[in-house]
Amino acid sequence: MLSKLIDQPNDSIEAMFVRLANDTHADKIDLGIGVFKDDSGNVPVMQAVRRAEGRLFERNLSKTYRSPLGNLDYCRRVEALVLGEDHAALSDGRIVSAQTPGAGAALRAAAELVHGLSPDSAVWVSTPVWGHQIEFFEQAGMEIRSYRYYDSQRASLDAAGMLEDLRSMRAGDLLLLHGCCHNPTGEDLTLDLWRAVGEIVVETGAIPFVDVAYQGFGRGIEADVTGVRLLASSVPEMLLTVSSSKSFGVYRDRAGLLSILLPPEARNAEAVRRKLRDTVRQLYFMAPEQGAAIVHEILSTPELKALWRAELDAVRARIVELRAALRSTIERANPGLDAGFIERQQGMFSCLPISADEQLLMENEFHIYMLPPARVNVAAMNREQSRTLAEAFAWIRAQRGASRSEAVA
Ligand SMILES: Cc1ncc(COP(=O)(O)O)c(C=O)c1O
Structure with a gap:
């Protein structure tokens, strides 16, 4: 039965992760997966979580x-x-x-x-x-x-x-x-x-x-x-x-x-x-x-709850800061463009106004990976990556301009 199974094409999300995994570029940027990363690109474990785990371990709880x-x-x-x-x-x-x-x-x-x-x-x-x-x-x-x-x-x-x-x-x-x-x-x-x-x-x-x-x-x-x-x-x-x-x-x-x-x-x-x-x-x-x-x-546990709240507040503050930084790098790299939406929107994600083909160009030319429809995980990038993204976006927009004038010529 299983030997007759025919391989099905990946859906667009899985296909993106396969392309990302196969990309051997040293500085590829994963803005696809929905996790929060710190400046070094790690997904941190909260102190409140570590302490809670310790307390549970000490209590030697059942695993039934x-x-x-x-x-x-x-x-x-x-x-x-x-x-x-x-x-x-x-x-x-x-x-x-x-x-x-x-x-x-x-x-x-x-x-x-x-x-x-x-x-x-x-x-x-x-x-x-x-x-x-x-x-x-x-x-x-x-x-x-x-x-x-x-x-x-x-x-x-x-x-x-x-x-x-x-x-x-x-x-x-x-x-x-x-x-x-x-x-x-x-x-x-x-x-x-x-x-x-x-x-x-x-x-x-x-x-x-x-x-x-x-x-x-x-x-x-x-x-x-x-x-x-x-x-x-x-x-x-x-x-x-x-x-x-x-x-x-x-x-x-x-x-x-x-x-x-x-x-x-x-x-x-x-x-x-x-x-x-x-x-x-x-x-x-x-x-x-x-x-x-x-x-x-x-x-x-009141003290763990207070610690967790403080840690989550710090995560939010970092996202707000990353959003503001991304907005200004995008606006600097794209004079005249209003990227205020990036600062106004909430949480991990925003979508760049680019087409599916342009999203692929971002992968091929800049090794930047996003989920459809050009969903960027703002909470997964550091300032350097934010600059690369802004420059890539400017390049995409310039290509659009170039292909328009070529069409006119
Ligand atoms: C809107 C939304 N709902 C649900 C989930 C699934 O979360 P969980 O890890 O709890 O299954 C996600 C994960 O990305 C999400 O973005």
Whole structure:
């Protein structure tokens, strides 16, 4: 059977990583992968994480199975971190959660659960979107619908287009939103837009599914989730996924949250909990513990929590500084160009206004690698790389000018 398997072409994300791995240039620049790097190009481990690991080790904890729903103490802490300690869904017991192997698994599990309960429901995703996100829903059999989100020509949110598209959602459709630091554009909703989206959700009967993968990377740990909290208090039902990969830097330990917020009148929380338990058990059987235990230890120990907050604040400050530096190097290398969008956008990512062909030119001429659509991980570069990127971008723009005048001649 397996000997008959025919090799399939890589998708665009995997294909980029293969080209990157095969590039032997000494100074190739990887701006593709979504991790935070320090000035030396390392992915640092937070001190709060190291200390939490030490404390867990000293306690000589069991490694027996926990349960498909994972570490529920982790769930309570992360729910409160995102929704706020005093959110009514928490105090009323209207939230049902699983600790998952990262937000990726949570997205896949949610897709499975929703498609099983409501096979006609579509999922609405932003244009552009983080490519893997579509895969999770497609694999579960869900129909994918797109809504306008980002105007790449103007490098700004297409708010009017988004609201117009969302009015076509049907009752039971899922609306996928990024809680903050939108992947891939870095362009976030204003509070007024969160409010407007909430109104459309209520009118149409669609169900928002908010993906919070970068809390603390944009404006601040609390400020990054203001919109999510607003939406959660204005819609009857909501799904939520949270990744601990980035905010705690525990990428490979695989810790995430999947929560279902039920309406105030719902009396079936236990049925929902069992459905969620069965869904994740059928997909991956049991949740991994280590990342969740670390995050729980940090969030439940005041001095570790304070240390973690300070470290995350420092990560954010570095990203803000890198964004400002990239903006000015790009503007210096491209006189007359306004690159203010890079400083305004939030979190790890922004997209350069270049085509897919020009993105390939960046690889071939400058050994700079990005994910489609020219998504740059600002948080993965140092100042030298930022200069190389600015010069490469200027070169690409000059080529455009040259080919235009050649065409005229
Ligand atoms: C928007 C978004 N959601 C979810 C994920 C998956 O995160 P995790 O590592 O927790 O699976 C990512 C990772 O890049 C992401 O960008």
